[in-house]
Amino acid sequence: MRTFGIVQAAVVAALGLAAAGCQPEIDDIQVVIDSQPPGEASFSKSEFRITHGTAVAVSVTGVAEGEELESAVTLHISAYIRVVERVPPEDTDTIGSRFVLIADEVGEGTATVSTTDSGGELFIPVVVVPQAP
Amino acid sequence: MKRGSLLFLIACVPLASGCEGSGEERGAIAGELGQGVFYYQCATESDGQCDEKAVRGEVDETTGSFPSVAVGGEFSIEYVSNTDQGANATYSLVATSDFVTFAETVLTAQATGITALVATDVNGYAEDLAHVRFETATKIRVSQTETAEQVDTGFAGGVSANVGGTDIEIDVGSTLNLPGRSFLRVVPTTDDGRILAGALPCTWSTGTPDAVRIVSSASNNVVDVEISGPGQLVVKLGDLEQTVVVGGSTP
Incomplete structure (x- = not known):
């Protein structure tokens, strides 16, 4: 019963935010690098930078108005x-x-980042740099 | 636009690939996400890094990495998952085609540099990854060795000494009084003498067949020769070539 009440409250709150035009819009990201690549790799709202030929594992969280969004991130490059x-x-x-x-x-390209239950998209420049000789 | 993507199916189901033994028994490197292990495997008989045919190469103990692979060299990588759901699963490898190409289970190093190998499951999800370094072979080293079989101790990548202390390096241009029946080994190296992995095309030949007879396969990097007089052996490994002058001591 208590769970049902919480869900009800969440739904009502979400509907209220949507009705009021207050759906949170992703305005930042947090990127955690989960592997240590052998070349340059950095990720921020202003740029993704990675070294040609290498790969890096990351965990990406959307942020809206300073709050982490729990919904899944969609990343397209x-x-x-x-x-x-x-x-x-x-x-x-x-x-x-x-x-x-x-x-x-x-x-150089562009990454598009969004989340499943927030509005907005982030467009982040992407740079793949050559390997150092 | 060129798409730098390739998908390579590796048969990591043990029975399908001839995988033997457990991970603890063999040299391997852990995936960077800790979900599995990657094994270096010799693709053909002429990989200087491998101690036996078609078995796994050694891991460079000084770096904890796979040995560097010669550009143009063929090799294989096997991925084995540590996860419960990954047991007995089949994985594919994904990499950048600028650095490595695939032909069934054989990978070929295409360019100098470092490349990622990403293991993906049947659903296309990435489970783990590793990086391999490719270097250009600038020299080849010819040694006299003890046996036609590769010796028990494999080449350790990055180690400049010859195998197990049993090989005797042959200087370029020197004349050797090799015994009548000799085994010679050729390996690719870097300028600083590090032995590279990867099977490069290898050919032994002789311009003096009456004096020097090649007994074993001329495409193996270890060759069995019978010497009965002064002559020459020429070995070509990849784009590099060296001539061995033999004095032909009495058998």
Whole structure:
């Protein structure tokens, strides 16, 4: 009964936010690097940067108005970096959607980041840098 | 636009791939996500890194990594999952085609650098990953060895010494008084003498067949020769070539 009440409250709150135009919009991301790539790799709202030929495992969480969004992140990168979803974790408490990013080609593109239950999208420049000689 | 993606199905179901033994028995490196282990495997008989035919190569103990693979060299990688759901599962490897290409279970190093190998499950989810370094062979080393079989102790990547202390390096241009029946080994190396992994095309030949007879396969990096007089052996490994001058001591 208590669970049902909580769900009811959440639904009502969500409907209220939507009706009021207050659906949180993703405005930032948190990226945790889960593997240690052998080359340069950095991820922020302002740029994704990774070294050609290498791959890095990351967990990405959307952020809206300073609050972490618990909904799944959708990550699309048009070129240069291939996005491979990781095996879903058994630990359901894990926050952040998990990917392996493979730097296929040297170049500059754009990543589009959104979440399943928030509005808005982030467009983040992507740079694949050549390997150091 | 060129798409730098390739999908390579590796048969990691043990019975299908001839995998033997448990992970604890063999040199391997842990995946960077700790979900499984990656094994280096010799693709053909002429991989200087492998102690026997078609078995796993050694891990470089100094770096904990796979040995560097010669550009142009063929090799295989086997991935074995540590997870409950991954037991007996089949995985694919995904990599960047600028650095590595696939032909069934054989990978070929395409360019100098480091490349990721990502193991994905049947649903296309990535489970773990590892990186391998490719380097250009700038020299080849010819040694006299004890046996036509690769010796028990495998080449340890990055170690410049010859196998098990049993090989005697042959200097370029020197004349050797090899015994009548000798075994020679050729391996690719870097400028600083590190032995590279990966099977490069290998050919032994002789311009003096009356004096030097190649007894075993001329495409193996270890060759069995019978020497009865002064002559020459030429070995070509990848794009590199070396001539061995033999004095031909009495058998």
